[in-house]
Amino acid sequence: MIKHQSLSVQHMVSQKEGNIVSDMDGEKVMLSIHNGKYYNLGEMGGEIWELLEVPITVQNLITILTEQYDVEHSECEEQVLSFLTLLVEEGIVDAA
């Protein structure tokens, strides 16, 4: 479990239990029962969230996304790492 450390592509990430998730107009919205906050992950964040249903390395996650989306690997890696870091800090994603 990492906390307050930088996330890397070697880390394994997965959904944390205790979130109520719903789709609203194609965007993924979520209520964390741990901290009482509502989150909007948006369309792309929702896609990433679904890929975290089973534990996956960040590297594999980026590979899947770059195969499906028109994005450079470096750009995808930078943005996904930034996004996942926020999810880990908010306690809605586990990283190890």
Add this chain to the structure above:
Amino acid sequence: MKKVWKQPMLEVL
């Protein structure tokens, strides 16, 4: 045909 990429964002309410 690949899908259009958008930067993933987290909105906290």
